[in-house]
Amino acid sequence: MLVERTRELATLQHVLEDCLRGRSGVAMITGARATGKTALLHAFGEEVQRSGALLLNASCTAGERSLPLGVLSQLQRNIPLELCSGDRAAYLAGLLEEAASPIRTGESDADGAEVKRGHVLHQLGAALLNIAEQRPIVVVVDDAQYMDDLSKETLRHVLGRLRSASVAVVFTECVGSREPRSLFHTEFLRHPHCHSIRLTLLSPAGVGEMVASELDARIADAFGAQYYEVTGGNPLLVRALLEDQQRVRLGHGDAPVAEPVVGEGFAEAVMSCLHRGDPAVREAAYALAVLDAQSDRPKLFGRMTDRCAKTAAKDIESLVVMGLLRGDSYRHPAIREAVMDDALANADLPDLHLKAAWLLAQDGAEPRTVASHLVAAGTDCPEWAQPLLREAAEAALLDDEVEEAVEYLELAVRDQADEETPIELVMMLVRLKLRLSPASALQHVPALGEAMREGKLLGRGLLWFVRFLVVHGRVDDVTEGLSRLVERMDELDEHSKAEITITRMWALGSYPEIVSGLPAEVSDADRVSVDLDMRVQAATALTKVIGGHFDDGVVMTAERVLQSANLAEEPTEEVSAALRTLLYLEKLDSAKSWCDTLMTDRHESSSPPGWRGELAMIRAEVALRMGDLGAARQYARFAMDKVDPRTWGASVGMALGTLLQATTAMGKFDEAAEALAQRVPQHIYRGRYGLHYLFAKGHHHLSTRQLPAALGDFLSCGELMVKWHLDSPGLLPWRTGAAEVYLRLGNQAKARELVDQQLALPVMGPSLSRGMAMRVKAATLDLRQRSQLLHGALDEVQAAGGQLEVARVLADLSHTHHQLGEPDRARMMVRRAWRVAKDCQAEPLCAQLIPDQNRSAGSSGEGAAEVGAATLSDAERRVAGLAALGHTNREIANKLYVTISTVEQHLTKAYRKLNVTQRKDLPADLWSDAASIA
Known part of the structure; x- marks a missing residue:
């Protein structure tokens, strides 16, 4: 129209x-x-x-x-x-x-x-x-x-x-x-x-008339001004915008779409305007699009197009009367985007961005402004731009724009001969990539390794690279890096010497056999800053714990390190060391609390993927030891998801081991088989994290009755722990695992020998590993001694916070009391064991306990009570069933969302109908009925 x-x-x-x-x-x-x-x-x-x-x-x-x-x-x-x-x-x-x-x-x-x-x-x-x-x-x-x-x-x-x-x-x-x-x-x-x-271009009223004709007069009244603002009154653009609008309305059915919707038709109309006219005006449009964000755009525009001020002004005016510009800026982002796409299609865009970068650099523009054009050009880095790109990356990091900084550094090192690229740029890039995508960081390892062998990587850079190699399992390169550090020890300042000590400790904790010739500890004089002192203390505490040479001070050290950490900033290696120290000291409640604090959304969402994976891995192991199998499985899977298989370093052994052990204990044997089938890098068997994997394999093989394989896993794990001087009770109680296998094989003497060795190892406070050893040792004793030791084991594992082990001890106690002719006590124990195992989601253990419960119930003369159970109402049956499992009245009220008074009333009626006076006399069928509720 x-x-x-x-x-x-x-x-x-x-x-x-x-x-x-x-x-x-x-x-x-x-x-x-x-x-x-x-x-x-x-x-x-x-x-x-x-x-x-x-x-x-x-x-x-x-x-x-x-x-x-x-x-x-x-x-x-x-x-x-x-x-x-x-x-x-x-x-x-x-x-x-x-x-x-x-x-x-x-x-x-x-x-x-x-x-x-x-x-x-x-x-x-x-x-x-x-x-x-x-x-x-x-x-x-x-x-x-x-x-x-x-x-x-x-x-x-x-x-x-x-x-x-x-x-x-x-x-x-x-x-x-x-x-x-x-x-x-x-x-x-x-x-x-x-x-x-x-x-001339249409007036706002004219645009409104077109909108009213195509859409609706009410829409024109409400939004006509917006259509004018987008199009500038250019009839071709107005028509294209209305056609885009109609397409959107058709896609939404009867739902009204009134505001302007910019689509492909509008972009095509913009390009049509450009190609209908003088190519010089089109080139001017490209240049303006590239310079769109520059505050000094008018001054740069003439230089970008190699035109005098008068001609440049005419070019701008041509675009204004076309309706594309308001002043010297594009009326709408979609117009600029269409112009940029057209420039790219005509291969003009890279040259324009390079020219803009050069002009801005000559004018002393901000490095990030220049760098953005260099990146947008998508070409190799000009020789003059490398220092500027580094400045731009550093400026971006001040604003926490890590991805932007990576873009600049990638361009700075792209397609440059090794001798022309400063190695510190490559290292800076690798450090940043580790925060975003560890897999992409590995592509630079060969260049850094070559620089190390050629002697170009020195001092703190070499120290950092060696720690990087430790984390990612590059064992042979770690050895060479440590050797080079030793060779240059006399040239280093005190700070660097302290860093070497920390590096040695990290290497010792991960790959003990490769550490030699480096100082074992740092003197107080070498601790040149509080930050460095915290790192040394954390590394020292972890080294002592995994070596079995700890004292009361290590817990305080770990807590002090975690308390001094700034949780608003990027997590550091000392935080990981402190958490592992608490884990291996079996301070599970404290380790869980600190992990949960670190995993708050406010902090974790901004943390690098590698750190999130590390934290989840530690949290998974804590959950496994505490018997929270569902959480252990969840966190282990999360840790695995955060670690690209291409970047699997030593620590994957711990995550995979936790996942294997948790799924096995849950009875999810298909998932466990998948975890076991995962191909792991061979270097994990040369370090501490491989021990976790071996230990988990041992438990899986034990649970699936593959006793020779289980024994081999436990003994291999133990052999390496002893060889590497990592025979700490809280690290991995391999002797207890091997002793369980020997018990199954009928070799009580060997089992007793191993658990006695385990019990002889020093521990701090309540110890889960000690309680586990006591439970296994009890199986080698006569019934009276067994009961006494099991009660001691129960106190130990309850204090340590290991609920799955509590269920196992209770199960053994139930069996022992049954053998001693104490059915009432046996029945109460097995109920408690079942309830705890159920809470842990340990389904195989629950399945084993059901026959024991029925056997204990059958021997206690409950026939009359079981007949009376048929007279209970549904509510009374639910309450009585939970009571039979050993739940308190308050726990029952919480589970059923009723008051404590209601629970008491239901129990009173149930007791009368069943002709019993106490919980232990409640029949077994009620216990089974309440299983799903518990």
């Missing part, structure tokens, strides 16, 4: 009326690109056809400008046969060919060609006059700025001769600030009946 073009169409109709009355006329329609010139021409063409006049159409393109008489040829082909017979048509075509031939052939006789052209023009005029006598002619030429010179001359000549004939000519011409009116335009304005029509 035509909007705000009523006056212009009326002018054209006046030209048509003059033509119909036998008077020639000219109309020149001008305006910026996409202002509706062609639409106006089409509307006028419909008027011409309705009038009965002959409409001759031609459309010009930039590519046809050099084609002689190309426009006249289009017009000639549109003459109908009834007005131009075959002979006449052939004659006209011959005239056109005769006029164009000298130009095509490059005829050198200028005077002869001029005479011939004059003759031809005269004949063409006569031919058109002859047609005009039969029927009025309206010639319409779109985009006349591209018309070839000979067609212009012919039309000018014809109109000069036919001022009293029924011939009208209407041109559209695209003009802007960069394209002044042509000589052709000026000459036609001399025609006595020439009308000049200038089209």
Whole structure:
């Protein structure tokens, strides 16, 4: 539809009326690109056809400008046969060919060609006059700025001769600030009946009218201004925006979509505006899009396009009158995005970004501003840019923009020969990648390893790289790195010497056999900062614990390190060491509390993936030891998800081992088999984390009755622990595991020997490993001694916080009391054992306890009570069942969401119906019924 073009169409109709009355006329329609010139021409063409006049159409393109008489040829082909017979048509075509031939052939006789052209023009005029006598002619030429010179001359000549004939000519011409009116335009304005029509962008009211016509008057009233702001009144853009809107509305069914929705159609319309005009204006649009965010854009624009200030201003004005710009900025982000896409498609974007980067660097712009253009260019790093990219990365890190800093550093080291790339840049990049994607950091290890072997990696850089190698299991490189540190020990300052001690301790904790020739500890004088002192203390405490040489001070050290840690900042290696110290000291409640504090959303969400995986791995092991098998499985899986298999270092052995042990204890044997089938790097068997994996394999094989394999796993684990001087009771109680296998094999003497050795190891306070050893040792004693030792084991594991081990001790106690002829005590024990095992989600253990419960129940003469159970109501049965499991009245109330008073009432009624007076006399079938509730 035509909007705000009523006056212009009326002018054209006046030209048509003059033509119909036998008077020639000219109309020149001008305006910026996409202002509706062609639409106006089409509307006028419909008027011409309705009038009965002959409409001759031609459309010009930039590519046809050099084609002689190309426009006249289009017009000639549109003459109908009834007005131009075959002979006449052939004659006209011959005239056109005769006029164009000298130009095509490059005829050198200028005077002869001029005479011939004059003759031809005269004949063409006569031919058109002859047609005009039969029927009025309206010639319409779109985009006349591209018309070839000979067609212009012919039309000018014809109109000069036919001022009293029924011939009208209407041109559209695209003009802007960069394209002044042509000589052709000026000459036609001399025609006595020439009308000049200038089209401008639509007003806000005009845009609202288009919106109302396509959508709804209410939408136009509410959102018309927004449509104008996006399009600037460019009819082509308004139409494209409305079409995008209609597509969205169709996709939403009947749901109204009123606000402007910018889509692909709008982007295509923007590119159409650019490609309709002068390539120089298009290049200007590209440059402005690249410079969009620069505050000094106007000053840079001329230099970007190599144009003087006046020409640059005209380019901007051309884009303003096209509706793409407001001032010197794009009206809408989607317009800039479309321009950028077009520049990329035309391969102009990289060069523009590089040029912008160079100009900004010359002007002393902020490094991040320059770097953003270098990255956007997507090309190799120019030689001049490497120092600037490093500055940009450092600036980005100050704002905690790690990903941005990585982008800059990746460009700085990309495609640079080793000798040209500062090794500190590579190290800086690796450190940052470890915070985002450890797998991507590994691609730089060969370069750093080569630098280490060539002696380019020195001091603290070498120290950091060795610790990196330890974490990622590059054992051979660790050995070489440590050797190089020893060689240069005398050249290092006190701070670096202290760092070597920390490095040695980390290596000792992970791969004990490779550490040699390095100082064992740091003197107080070497602790040059509080931060360094904390790291030394944490590493020392962990080393002591895993070596079995600890004292009361290590717990305080670990707590002090964790208390001094700034949880708002990135976690550090001393935090991990302190947590592991508490874990291996069997201070499970404290370790759990600190892990949970560190895993709060506020802190963990901003932590590197590697740290989140590390923390989850420790938390999983804590949960496993506490008997929370579901949490152990969950955290272990989370840790595995956070560790890319390509980056599996030594610690994967612990995560995989925890997952294997938890799923086995839960009876999820398919999951356990999947964990066992995981391919692990061989280097884990050369370090401490491989011990966790061996220990877990031992328990899996024990649970699945693969006794020789289980024994081999436990003994292999123990052999390495003794060899590496890591025989700490809280690390992995391998002797207890092996003793359980020997008991199954019937070798009580060997089992007793191993657990006695385990019990001889020093522990601090309540110890889960000690309680486990006491339980296993009890199985080698006579019944009375066994009961006494099991009660001691129960006290030990309860104090240590290991609920699954509590269930196992209770199960053994139940069996022992049954053998001693104490069915009531046996029944109470097995109920407690079942309840605790159920809470732990240890389904295999629960399944083992059910027959024991039934056996204990059957021997206690409960037949009458069991008959009475049929008379209980559902509520009474649920309450009595939970009571039979050993739950307190408060626990039952919480589980069933009732009051304590209600529980007491139900129990009183149940006791009366069952003819019992105490919980221990409640029948076994109630225990089974309550299993799902518990």
